[in-house]
Structure formats: C-alpha cells, structure tokens
Amino acid sequence: MGLIVQKYGGTSVRDLPRIRAVAERVAAVRKAGHDLVVVVSAMAGETSRLLGLAEELAPAPNRRECDALVATGEQVTAALLAIALAELGCPAMSLLGHQIRIATDSAFGRARIKSIDAGRVTSALAEGRVVVVAGFQGVDVADNITTLGRGGSDTSAVAVAAALKAECCEIFTDVEGVFTSDPRICPGARKIARISYDEMLELASLGTKVLQIRSVEFAKRYRVPVHVRSSFSDAPGTWVVEEESSMEEVEVSGVASDREAKVTVHRVPDQPGLAAAIFGPIADAHIVVDMIIQNVGADGMTDMTFTVPRGDLQEALRIVRATASRIGAGQVDAASEVAKVSIVGLGMRNHAGVAAKMFRTLAEHRINIQMISTSEIKISIVIDAKFEELAVRALAEALVGRGEESV
Numbered sequence: 384m385g386l387i388v389q390k391y392g393g394t395s396v397r398d399l400p401r402i403r404a405v406a407e408r409v410a411a412v413r414k415a416g417h418d419l420v421v422v423v424s425a426m427a428g429e430t431s432r433l434l435g436l437a438e439e440l441a442p443a444p445n446r447r448e449c450d451a452l453v454a455t456g457e458q459v460t461a462a463l464l465a466i467a468l469a470e471l472g473c474p475a476m477s478l479l480g481h482q483i484r485i486a487t488d489s490a491f492g493r494a495r496i497k498s499i500d501a502g503r504v505t506s507a508l509a510e511g512r513v514v515v516v517a518g519f520q521g522v523d524v525a526d527n528i529t530t531l532g533r534g535g536s537d538t539s540a541v542a543v544a545a546a547l548k549a550e551c552c553e554i555f556t557d558v559e560g561v562f563t564s565d566p567r568i569c570p571g572a573r574k575i576a577r578i579s580y581d582e583m584l585e586l587a588s589l590g591t592k593v594l595q596i597r598s599v600e601f602a603k604r605y606r607v608p609v610h611v612r613s614s615f616s617d618a619p620g621t622w623v624v625e626e627e628s629s630m631e632e633v634e635v636s637g638v639a640s641d642r643e644a645k646v647t648v649h650r651v652p653d654q655p656g657l658a659a660a661i662f663g664p665i666a667d668a669h670i671v672v673d674m675i676i677q678n679v680g681a682d683g684m685t686d687m688t689f690t691v692p693r694g695d696l697q698e699a700l701r702i703v704r705a706t707a708s709r710i711g712a713g714q715v716d717a718a719s720e721v722a723k724v725s726i727v728g729l730g731m732r733n734h735a736g737v738a739a740k741m742f743r744t745l746a747e748h749r750i751n752i753q754m755i756s757t758s759e760i761k762i763s764i765v766i767d768a769k770f771e772e773l774a775v776r777a778l779a780e781a782l783v784g785r786g787e788e789s790v
Contacts, residue, residue, distance in 0.1 A: 385417065385418070385549070386417070386419075386420070386547055386548075386550055387412065387417050387418070387419055387420075387549060387550055387552075388419075388420045388422065388541075388543055388544035388549045388551075388552045388553070389409065389419065389420070389421045389422070389540075389552075389555060390421070390422040390423070390424075390518065390536055390540035390553070390554050390555060391405050391421065391422075391423050391424065392424045392536065392555065392556045392557070392614075393424045393425055393426060393427035393428070393429070393430075394427050394557040394614075395424075395555050395557065395614035395615075396423055396427075396464065397426050397427035402460070402463050403467050405421075405464060405467075405555075405614060406467035406468045406471055406473070407471065408614070409421055409464075409468060409473070409513060410468060410471045410472075413513055414473075419514070420504060420508070420513075420514045420516060421464065421514070421515045421516065422515075422517075422518040422539050422543060423457060423460040423464055423516070423517065423536065424457060424518055424519060425453075425457050425459070425460055425519070426456065426459070429459070430453050430456050430533075433452050433453045433455070433456060434449065434453060436452075437452055446491035446492050450492060450494075450520075450528050450530045451527075451528045453530060454479075454517070454519070454530055456519075457479075457517035457518050457519050457520060457536070460517070461477035461478070461515045461516065461517040462477045464477070464515050465513075468513055468515070473513055474510075474511055474512045474513065475513040475514070476507050476512045476513075476514055476515065477515045477516075477517070478504065478507075478514060478515070478516050478517070479516075479520065480516075480519075480520035480521040480522055480529075481520075481522035483500060483501070483503050483504055483516065484498075484499065484500035484503075484522065485499050485520070485522065485542070485543075486500075486521060486522065486523070486524070487522065487529045487531070488523060488529075489524070489527065489529065490669055491530070492530060492532060493530075493531070493532040494521055494523070494530060494531055494532075496531070496538065496542050496601075499542055499543060499546040501546045501547050504516070504543070504547065516539065516543060518535065518536025518537075518539035520539070521539075533595075534594075534595030534598075535595065535597075537594055537595040537597075538597040538598040538601060540552050540554065541599075541605075541607055542598075542601050544605075544607045545604075545605035545607050550608075551607070551608040551609070552607050552608070552609050552610070553610045554598075554609060554610070554611045555612050555613065555614035556611065556612075556614065557613065557615065558593060558611075559574060559613040559616065559618050559620055560593075560611050560619075560621030561574070561575050561578055561583065561621040561623070561637070562574055562637075563575060563636065563637050563779060563783045564637060564638040564639075564775055564776075564779040565591075565639075568640075568775050569775065569776050571779075571780075572779065574621060575637070576621065576622065577621070577622045577624055578621060578622070578623055578624075579623075579625065579626040579627070579729060580602060580623060580624070580625065580626070581626065582636055582637070582727055582728065582729060582760065583599045584596060584599045584600065585639075585725070585758070586637050586639050586727050587599050589639040589640075589641060589725040589727065589761070590639040590641025590725070591637070591639045593611055594609070594623070599623065602623060606625065608622060609622070610622055610623075611623065626729065634730040634731055634734045634737050634782065635726045635728040635730070635731065635737065635782040636727060636728040636729070636730075636783070637727050637728070637783065638725070638726055638727075638775050638779045638782070638783060639725050639727065640722055640723065640725070640771050640774070640775050641722065641723050642693055642723075642768060642771070643673065643690040643692060643693060643721055644690065644691055644692070644696040644699075644717060644718065644719045645688060645689070645690050645718045645719075645753070645765065646688065646689055646696070646700065646703060646715065646717050647686060647716045647717075648661060648686065648688075648703060648707055648712050648715050649686050649714045649715070650684040650685075650686065650712055650713030651685050651686065651687050651707075651710070651712045651713075652683065652684060652711055652712065653683050657710055657712075658677070658687070660706060660709075661687065661706050661707075662689075664702045664705075665699060665702055668699075668702060670692075670695045670698060670702075671691065671692060671695075672690070672691055673691065674690045674723070674754050674756045674763065674765060675687070675688070675689040676688045684713075688754065690721070690723065690754070696717060696719055700715065700717055720767065720768040720769070721753065721765050721766065721767065721768055722765070722766055722767070722768040722770070722771035723763055723764070724764055724774045725761055725762065725764070726761070726762050726778055726782055726783075727760060727761045728760060729760055731759070731760050731762075732759055732760060737762070737782070738762055740781065740782060741778060741781075744777050744778055744781045745764070745766075745774060745777070748770075748773055748774070748777050750766055750767075750770045750773065752764045752765070753765045753766060753767075
C-alpha cells in the first residue's frame with residue numbers, strides 16, 4: 384500500500400466529536416495498510432477568534448506576532464488528533480511546521496513555501512506512526528513562525544504530498560467535491576468527477592472556495608493527484624488531475640463568482656513606465672491585482688481601472704492616491720460593490736461562440752458588463768454585485784455542460 388496525505392479543514396475538526404470521527408477514519412485507512420500523513424487546520428472559527436484578540440489590543444497588530452499567535456490553532460488540533468489516534472491504538476506523532484522544516488519566505492500572513500525537509504516525517508512513518516502535521520504554517524530563515532494565508536493548510540498538504548512523493552493527497556472538507564456552480568446559488572449544480580489542474584486553477588482564482596489556488600499550483604507542478612472529498616460521508620469526491628482528452632469535449636465545465644473592489648485612476652499621463660509606477664507599489668504591499676483595463680489615450684491622458692480583493696481596498700487606495708499625486712494623474716475612484724463572474728472550461732479552446740452566448744445570456748437578463756477579461760479557458764466579467772447570483776444561475780443554466788451528480 385502507498386503513502387497517502389490527508390488534509391482536514393476547520394469544519395472537519397470543529398470540536399472533539401469531529402476530531403474523534405476524523406481519528407476513526409484515519410485509523411481505518413491505516414489499518415488497511417496505508418502509510419498516512421494527516422495535515423490539519425485549526426478548529427472552525429479559531430483563527431478568527433485569535434485574530435480578534437490581537438485586534439482588541441491593537442488596531443493594526445504586528446504581523447510577525449499575529450503569525451506566532453494564529454499558528455497555535457493548528458498546533459492544538461494536531462496534538463488533539465494525535466491523542467485521539469493513540470486512544471484508538473494507532474501510534475501517532477504531531478509535528479509543527481518548524482519541526483519538519485517547512486521553509487518559507489518572511490511575508491508574514493501570506494508566506495510562500497520554499498522547501499520542505501521530509502526527513503523527520505519519513506523517520507516517523509518508518510516507525511509505524513501516523514504523522515499529524517499542523518497546516519498553514521512554516522518558518523523563515525530567521526526561525527520566525529510564518530503562516531501561509533487563509534486556506535493555507537491546503538497548500539501545506541499538497542506541498543507535503545509532493546515532498547514525500549505520495550500516492551495522492553485527499554482534501555477533506557464540508558462539501559463532497561467540486562461542483563459546476565455554487566450549490567447554494569444553483570440548486571441544480573452537479574458534482575464533477577474529474578477536473579484538470581488548469582480548470583481548477585482558474586476556478587480557485589475566480590472565487591471557488593473548495594481549494595486554495597496555491598495548493599493547485601503545487602499539485603500541477605509536481606503532478607500530485609488531489610481528491611476533494613467530504614469528511615461527513617464516504618461518497619467519492621472530485622479528482623483534480625492532469626488534463627484528459629475527454630475534458631475538451633465540454634465547452635464550459637463551471638461557473639464561479641467572487642466579490643471584489645474596483646479602482647479607477649483618471650487622467651493618467653499616457654507615457655511609458657507609468658503603469659509600472661502605479662502597480663509596482665501595490666505589488667510591494669503584497670496586494671494581488673486581478674483584472675486591468677486601460678482606455679485608449681486621448682489628449683495625452685488615459686484612464687486605468689483594475690480590481691483588488693475587497694479586504695485590500697483601503698490599503699490599495701492609500702497607495703494609489705499617493706502614486707497618482709506623484710505622477711500627475713487625476714482623481715482616484717473606488718467601488719466596493721462589484722462582483723466578478725467567470726466561466727471556465729478546456730473545451731473553450733476549440734469551440735467558437737462561447738463568449739457570444741455568455742454576453743447574450745447576460746443581456747437577456749439586463750445585466751450590464753463593466754469589465755471583461757479572457758484567457759484560453761476562461762472568460763470573466765465584472766458586474767454590479769446585486770446581480771451576482773442572477774448572473775451565476777443564468778450562465779450555469781445556459782452554458783454549463785459537464786457534471787456527474789445532481790445535488
């Protein structure tokens with residue numbers, strides 16, 4: 384039997400009964416002959432609780448200390464699961480990010496993994512133990528505790544699976560897999576049995592919360608098969624794997640949406656280097672810019688519009704307004720009530736008319752498009768946030784083709 388890496392999210396380990404249930408599932412897989420590494424998140428709500436404590440003491444608490452604080456959530460879960468496994472007669476050992484040396488950069492709160500030393504995990508597996516790893520965390524070159532950002536335990540799990548050359552990485556969550564659209568918005572959404580890394584990357588970046596995008600990047604780079612499953616049932620989930628020829632037969636495999644914020648810089652001098660002047664400081668602040676549109680210049684001036692995560696809007700505005708003043712640009716406006724709605728599918732490479740059908744569907748529902756962005760397998764539009772659910776339902780009904788099970 385091969386090595387399996389399993390990851391359990393916060394809802395799967397939200398309290399002691401759920402931790403015991405996870406321990407029983409892990410022990411059963413171990414009894415079947417598999418070596419197991421289990422990566423865990425903090426108990427549901429714990430990270431927010433800890434951050435809330437920090438914010439009661441300081442409006443903008445030090446990021447290094449916040450990482451040291453919130454990393455304790457995963458430490459608690461890992462130790463409790465190891466205790467529960469031992470009580471079932473299954474030898475287990477909990478390890479923190481610094482103990483197996485998940486080396487990261489020093490971007491506190493959103494660190495990126497640089498390398499993993501799997502030696503201690505390999506030794507514990509050789510001793511017949513289940514290794515329980517605290518997800519979401521690592522350590523930088525100065526031995527500071529770092530965290531990988533929300534959803535970072537997914538990345539921890541896939542990175543560990545890659546380092547150990549595991550047979551697969553199972554991501555256990557509170558949903559049964561990846562669906563063609565959000566089942567809370569579209570009651571007819573269907574579970575997808577197999578989806579390509581590229582499609583999953585697009586869906587993860589566009590608002591599908593099932594997997595963190597960096598975990599999919601790791602999976603694709605190191606060819607780690609990922610199985611997204613529910614910890615509340617034994618039903619098969621969705622396999623995220625390398626592209627298969629049958630995947631191109633369907634034009635659109637999924638619809639995703641996310642709330643964003645839009646920033647417009649008016650009357651930017653239409654000169655080389657000014658786009659870099661605007662976006663360089665934003666990148667230095669680790670703010671991710673998504674869609675960008677620059678109008679055709681007139682009278683030596685142009686307008687530039689882009690989107691950022693809602694939580695980063697105020698910081699982005701502070702930076703952009705300072706830059707606009709420095710380069711001689713005009714007013715900077717913002718809109719926080721916008722949504723990005725996207726369709727994704729490998730089949731869009733080979734099927735014409737998908738964009739036209741998308742835009743026609745939106746027009747029929749009188750939904751105005753503010754911005755458009757495309758890639759080989761994706762079309763994204765920005766609309767007024769109040770039309771988000773209507774747009775998702777309409778596009779899912781009109782365009783989505785591949786699914787396995789109705790919910």
